[in-house]
Amino acid sequence: MKRHLILYKMKPERADENERLIQAVFQELRDKSPDGVRYMTLRAADGTFIHLVETHTDAHSDSITGLATFEAFQSGFRDRCSEPPQRDEVTVVGSYRMLNA
DSSP: OEEEEEEEEEOGGGHHHHHHHHHHHHHHHHHHOOSSEEEEEEEOTTSEEEEEEEESSGGGTHHHHTSHHHHHHHTTHHHHEEEEEEEEEOOOOOOSSSSOO
16 A cells, blocks of 8 residues: 655645646546545645545556546646645554544
């Protein structure tokens, strides 16, 4: 199992657009209900977005990136950013009622 944390900041005038594109990804995930992947996105007041992605195997890694809505989200992504994404593989140290074990 792998967990990745992706963090980036949007231009203020593009943050709402970015949020709408992300919401479309979540809708497609709910519609298709792929196994082996869990995904959460948070938005901070300053336009920072935090994505937490968990995949059970490498074979599940395209469950999100292969979605049409994810491709739409990626289109123009760099133009929307004021700070580029940072991506790190992370380990859960502790969780209380936030994520399933």
